[in-house]
Amino acid sequence: MSKRLWFQLHGWFSLPIWVLFCFICVTGTISVISHELTWLTNSEARATNPNNLPAMPVDQVIESVESAYPSADVMSVLTYEPYLVNAVIFTDTDKPYAVAYVNQYTGEVQAVNSTISFIEFMRTLHGWLFFPWQEGYSIGYYLVSAMAFVILGALITGLVIYKNFWRAFTQPKLRFNQGRKTFLKDLHTLSGVWSIWFMAIMALTGLWYFVQAFMWHNEIDIEEHAPLVAVSTLPATKQTPPTDLKAALAATKAKYPDFKPSYVMLPEHNRGMFNIMGSGDTIFYDNYAYSTSVNPWTGEIAASKSPETMTGLQTLSHITDPLHYGNIGGLWTKVIWFIFGLILSGMSVTGFMMYTSKLVKNKPEKARQAAPVNNIQEAN
Structure with a gap:
């Protein structure tokens, strides 16, 4: 040739779809530093810690929301970088969907929103254009x-x-x-x-x-579906499960000593389990590489996953995001990815x-x- x-x-590769390609490059570049932009532009999302306090465990963060909203039904909790608040997703009598921004150092509910965050907006816009x-x-x-x-x-x-x-x-x-x-x-x-x-x-x-x-x-399926509690093991009368989130987190921590929770989903019904995901001591895997499903009736870990037990497809699934968004090395690699994202957009x-x-x-x-x-x- x-x-x-x-x-x-x-x-031909550069011209016919250059507008779409350039748009995807720009949104991806912004997505790389979306957490930092959120901290810079939204004071309600900053996890200020002037007294250098240790971060609260997730169960205490949930208690902060339940104290402020006694009728709240908490569904899940998302944790981000140490400088950003925890996001507690819940429903209430007057809130079909709400996200509480909770400072994990002080326990203060700094804001309650009913829309997606800037981080989610940019990832959605870049990922599948809404x-x-x-x-x-x-x-x-x-x-x-x-x-x-x-x-x-x-x-x-x-x-x-x-x-x-x-x-x-x-x-x-x-x-x-x-x-x-x-x-x-x-x-x-x-x-x-x-x-x-x-x-x-x-x-x-x-x-x-x-x-x-x-x-x-x-x-x-790349990932296995979260297990359900067997019907035969449920109590005959309506009861509160003896295992709470604190015990479920402790069981996960005992299995994975370096575990840091990133996403916690509470049981939605009497057959549901505590589904806990997080990161460990590996830098090339995302924040959901370690996970457990804890039975609230027995306190036992019904299912678990870690880089050591992953299949090849699961490994690809969990190392792709850190490589694509450049968060393998924290802020420094994000800056490098941001600069080269701008270069690719300019090209x-x-x-x-x-x-x-x-x-x-x-x-x-x-x-x-x-x-x-x-x-x-x-x-x-």
Whole structure:
């Protein structure tokens, strides 16, 4: 295949859906630092701790909400970074759905909202463009994850077009005084070369999201469903289960000493269990890599999961998000992912500008080539 055809193919990967691609890149870049932006812009979401107090366990955080709202029915609790509040999801007589922002150091309920947070908004917008989910799939999720093919195609064709690309590492070239076309070409090439590793990560993680969407759509389970309490073990009379959340958390902590809860779901009915998810001492796994289902009637762990017991597909599922969003190393890796997310977004714009300028330039040439033919036809 000639270099010209490779260039046209590279342009095809970059141009036709550049608006959608650029939008997904920008929303993904913002999503990377959505927690930090929330802390910066929303004082109610900040977990201030001037007295350097230890964080309350989740059961005490729930008690804070129940004290403020005695008729509340708490469903689940989400924990984030230490500088953000815990989110307690509950229902009440006048609140069909509410989220309480609880400072885990003071126990204060700092706000109660009935809408999704900025973090959830950005992840949803980036993840599936707010397209609805139906029968296990979302068209938006397919559209977003399919961008992995665009990134991969642009990466491969770009490496074929620009021979000796490694020179951009040792001899970076960015010419400002040789016209707009030369500057855009240098900027696009330099950005692409330095972003090879980032584009490869985005392409590979995006491909997994696409495969995951296909599996969800075809009801292929990656994770096992949370177990239910057997009917035969339930008491004959209505009773309160003897095991509370504090004991369930203690049982999980005993099984996984480095466990930090990230998501806790309380039993919804008498057959439900405490479903507890969190992180451990592994940096490449997400905050839901460790989990237990604790039977509230017996206090026993009915099911558990950790990186050591995961299948291959489960491992992929739990390491993809940290690689895609760059939170494997905390704030420092988030900053790196944010910078290269901006670069990738800018590359889609510069690629579009270069390709369109080439199309505009080719139009007069085609017109001049067609002119003699038109003159002959008019003469005849």
